[in-house]
Amino acid sequence: MNRYIGISLNDDYTCICINDKTVSRFQPTVIARDKTEDKWTIGEDAYKETLAGSGVIVDKLLSLLEKNGTSTIARIKYKAIDILAHYFRELLGKDSNKTEEDIVAVSIRKPNRELVNKLKEALIKAGVHEDNVYIVSHTESFAHFVLDQDNSLFNRMVGMFELNNQCLYYYEMHVSRGAKRYVMVGSEAEEEAFSLDILKTTSGGKIADKILTTVADRVMSNNSYSAIFLSGRGFQDTNFATNFMNFICKRRRVLIEPGMFAIGAEIYVKNLAEGKSEDYLILCDTRCSSDVSVKVMMNEKLETLPIVRAGENWMDTSSCYEMILDDQDYIDFQVTTITKPQRPIRLRMMLDTFPDRERRTTRVRMSTEFADADTLRVTVRDLGFGDIYPASDMEIVEEIDLSEK
Amino acid sequence: MALLLCNKGARHPFYYEQLDIDLWSVQELSYVIYKYPVIIPPDFVDRKLSTWLRDELNMGILAAKLEQFMNAGEDGNQERLLLMILRESNYYTQAEIARFENEYKKLRNIEKYSFLNMLGDTYFRMNRYGRAIESYEESLFLRSDYNVEMKLAGTYVTVMQYQKASDLYEEVFVSTGSREPLRKLYFISKLEPSIRTIEKYVDSIDVETLADWELEYNNVQAAAEHDLRAGEIHDIYQKNRSAFREHAKIMILKWKREYRSKI
Numbered sequence: 260m261n262r263y264i265g266i267s268l269n270d271d272y273t274c275i276c277i278n279d280k281t282v283s284r285f286q287p288t289v290i291a292r293d294k295t296e297d298k299w300t301i302g303e304d305a306y307k308e309t310l311a312g313s314g315v316i317v318d319k320l321l322s323l324l325e326k327n328g329t330s331t332i333a334r335i336k337y338k339a340i341d342i343l344a345h346y347f348r349e350l351l352g353k354d355s356n357k358t359e360e361d362i363v364a365v366s367i368r369k370p371n372r373e374l375v376n377k378l379k380e381a382l383i384k385a386g387v388h389e390d391n392v393y394i395v396s397h398t399e400s401f402a403h404f405v406l407d408q409d410n411s412l413f414n415r416m417v418g419m420f421e422l423n424n425q426c427l428y429y430y431e432m433h434v435s436r437g438a439k440r441y442v443m444v445g446s447e448a449e450e451e452a453f454s455l456d457i458l459k460t461t462s463g464g465k466i467a468d469k470i471l472t473t474v475a476d477r478v479m480s481n482n483s484y485s486a487i488f489l490s491g492r493g494f495q496d497t498n499f500a501t502n503f504m505n506f507i508c509k510r511r512r513v514l515i516e517p518g519m520f521a522i523g524a525e526i527y528v529k530n531l532a533e534g535k536s537e538d539y540l541i542l543c544d545t546r547c548s549s550d551v552s553v554k555v556m557m558n559e560k561l562e563t564l565p566i567v568r569a570g571e572n573w574m575d576t577s578s579c580y581e582m583i584l585d586d587q588d589y590i591d592f593q594v595t596t597i598t599k600p601q602r603p604i605r606l607r608m609m610l611d612t613f614p615d616r617e618r619r620t621t622r623v624r625m626s627t628e629f630a631d632a633d634t635l636r637v638t639v640r641d642l643g644f645g646d647i648y649p650a651s652d653m654e655i656v657e658e659i660d661l662s663e664k
Numbered sequence: 665m666a667l668l669l670c671n672k673g674a675r676h677p678f679y680y681e682q683l684d685i686d687l688w689s690v691q692e693l694s695y696v697i698y699k700y701p702v703i704i705p706p707d708f709v710d711r712k713l714s715t716w717l718r719d720e721l722n723m724g725i726l727a728a729k730l731e732q733f734m735n736a737g738e739d740g741n742q743e744r745l746l747l748m749i750l751r752e753s754n755y756y757t758q759a760e761i762a763r764f765e766n767e768y769k770k771l772r773n774i775e776k777y778s779f780l781n782m783l784g785d786t787y788f789r790m791n792r793y794g795r796a797i798e799s800y801e802e803s804l805f806l807r808s809d810y811n812v813e814m815k816l817a818g819t820y821v822t823v824m825q826y827q828k829a830s831d832l833y834e835e836v837f838v839s840t841g842s843r844e845p846l847r848k849l850y851f852i853s854k855l856e857p858s859i860r861t862i863e864k865y866v867d868s869i870d871v872e873t874l875a876d877w878e879l880e881y882n883n884v885q886a887a888a889e890h891d892l893r894a895g896e897i898h899d900i901y902q903k904n905r906s907a908f909r910e911h912a913k914i915m916i917l918k919w920k921r922e923y924r925s926k927i
Contacts, residue, residue: 586665
């Protein structure tokens with residue numbers, strides 16, 4: 260049987276969910292290597308090893324990976340990717356003689372292409388097959404988690420508060436049940452984030468309660484919610500937040516799931532592996548929000564060539580097509596935002612600097628790739644026409660802004 | 665106006681001997697078929713081409729259709745095979761393909777000497793002068809034609825074989841009494857002073873005509889002197905003699921290569 264694994268990862272803690280069960284909640288994201296042998300321990304065990312003086316600890320693993328950092332332990336210099344690979348191997352128990360295949364999704368706060376590639380590499384080094392590695396954002400994990408709940412919990416707007424050490428985020432999910440069913444999910448960091456250490460005292464708890472109530476009052480205002488979710492280490496116990504709980508519990512259901520991101524990631528890989536199609540198109544920070552297409556001629560019929568489809572993961576979306584310019588020196592792109600399908604935008608990319616040639620003897624290669632979530636980079640290269648009209652090797656690069664303005 | 669979607673090109677090209685070029689895509693193949701129907705050999709679509717279409721361009725269905733027709737071995741198959749390629753390439757419109765069909769049918773039905781004359785014209789337009797000469801000569805072997813002789817002589821001038829050109833122009837003048845061969849002989853005497861054929865006939869040309877030809881020659885020479893490329897060479901010579909010698913070496917090599925490719 261396959262293991263479907265969701266991991267929520269940040270510098271502070273790691274949460275892991277395997278096959279519907281949250282196995283480990285809020286394990287510190289630290290790793291220690293024994294000073295004398297190649298033996299690694301993670302989480303609380305790593306602290307123990309270090310306190311016993313037999314291990315050397317490395318923390319803030321995600322930041323280390325982002326900075327391409329290194330760490331020298333017992334005279335061996337380890338790259339961040341290798342340290343994280345060891346971390347994942349220990350976390351997943353890959354050294355055991357288990358034969359099942361792991362399908363893993365890691366949820367992080369802000370994925371970018373570089374970080375995603377490094378995380379994938381670390382997971383592959385940890386023994387996970389490259390086809391079974393997925394990286395999602397917390398926002399996307401939240402969407403998967405909510406969409407896996409009963410329909411009544413998301414028949415209107417859904418809100419979520421995430422409380423961790425020095426981290427307070429508000430998430431919002433809008434559901435559209437029209438002709439095209441989609442959910443739009445977004446999140447924002449709240450400036451009032453505080454250290455969870457203040458919850459250790461009664462007075463600190465009261466301050467935290469007041470902060471949360473103020474934030475909830477501001478972000479929720481008079482909006483109508485079908486449910487409010489609470490997540491993060493700070494909401495493992497809500498006894499300190501009496502006023503906040505009273506405020507958010509008015510006329511809606513409130514659900515607490517501290518390990519939501521790991522569970523959401525696990526739901527995602529499970530659905531993928533089982534071939535379940537998404538009932539709702541998810542539009543969030545890791546997904547494209549627009550359809551982008553080009554009109555091409557096929558057997559004298561004008562047809563639409565999709566370049567980008569809304570709802571696709573932008574980091575995995577790239578395309579490469581070869582076309583012949585028939586009496587035109589431009590490419591028209593049609594951008595259709597999923598929220599405004601009736602108002603598509605036409606953008607023209609001029610190719611008039613390419614050499615003038617006889618009709619239908621300029622072949623071009625058009626490659627597209629996302630620079631970031633809102634920017635589609637288009638590269639068009641002149642290929643000439645074989646040996647008949649040699650290529651000039653000229654290249655035109657333009658960026659299409661897909662952000663909704 | 666449109667964008668024609670194409671498959672990726674071949675990793676290994678198909679060598680088209682008649683044009684001495686490599687073809688990398690089905691669109692290039694369609695282009696040379698459509699543009700130069702005269703030079704298409706009667707057995708152009710064969711196993712080698714269908715294998716290339718299948719293996720290099722992933723056009724297995726087209727290759728299978730072509731092979732099916734080739735196996736049937738009916739007369740007129742070649743025309744159908746060429747049309748199949750044009751239709752499958754998403755390059756020409758149905759109207760253009762219909763025009764090609766008509767032209768190709770006409771070509772197959774014309775006299776051999778006339779076909780060879782057209783073949784010579786095609787090669788001449790493609791700057792393949794050696795092949796143009798062969799075609800014109802074969803056409804003349806089948807049937808004498810002063811127009812073809814004039815074209816053959818003109819091709820000889822292009823490849824700087826002035827004596828052969830001069831002999832042909834003289835033959836046409838003697839047979840027809842036309843003024844044009846004489847004009848050409850006059851210019852040959854300017855380009856290659858050792859060929860003095862024109863002197864035999866200069867008395868039959870009036871002074872005004874001679875003056876016109878002289879003016880025409882001088883104008884062409886002046887235009888050549890002011891050509892951009894000539895200016896560049898002159899500038900290099902003025903600036904640095906050793907650089908000029910290096911440049912001259914490269915230019916001569918380039919001209920030699922160009923000349924060889926024309927033959």
